[in-house]
Amino acid sequence: MKEEPFVIERTFNVDVQKVWEAITDKEQMKHWYFDLAEFKPEVGFKFSFIGGTEEEQFVHLCQVTEVIPQKKLAYSWDYQGYVGSSLVTFELYNEGASTKLKLTHSGLETFPSDNPNLKQENFAEGWTYIIGTSLNNYLNNSSTNG
Template identity: 60%
Template structure:
């Protein structure tokens, strides 16, 4: 069993403040991440959302914010209603000139049931798309609107 956390890094042509807002504002999150009924970057805040697996099966994600360092770090637990396991997702932001480097770590994947639904490759594909395509495109769109207005 591989208990190595999944880690992915991406650099965006956006200031840290813009990336932080995209990670913590529920109205922005629904544009690139998941449509959350409510979200607050406060330790102890619990939220949930539903997402479909590859076969269309719905999974209710139960999350609780565990760590917040404004503009730098956001962590929350990530588990599934009705299933064993509990993991931890951490977003860390690093200012690099006019850009922001995001380091996403998802630890505890090995605690989920050993089934295709929770296979590590699914998390790799999901986070790769979310950080490399969805968030990137959202930030570029937001910045182009800022420049033109």
């Protein structure tokens, strides 16, 4: 059965350029996302990182699939040693002095259902924290600190 993708939308009180830089600049990403060794917003660019829970860490294998500057960034999101393939898409909407971000994570149903860490509710919890709290705090702090 195909599940609906996970979608979260948030509006940030900063311009679209600041949000774009936050989601594409590896030095900024490490403050709110994951500490990536390398990242380039270029189609075909491959990157990996380790993340997960205290109980289990996963090697995330990703490849950028789409880039429209200041509008859209998408990349595959797979796990080393596990079947399944998903896609993470960030879409930015310029709303003048603010920016709406829509994150969609599709293909979650392709991951092993017997691993509780790979269930959709865990992705929902993780993305809600990453986008709603971590990125929000980073953008608010960086806009007030220059």
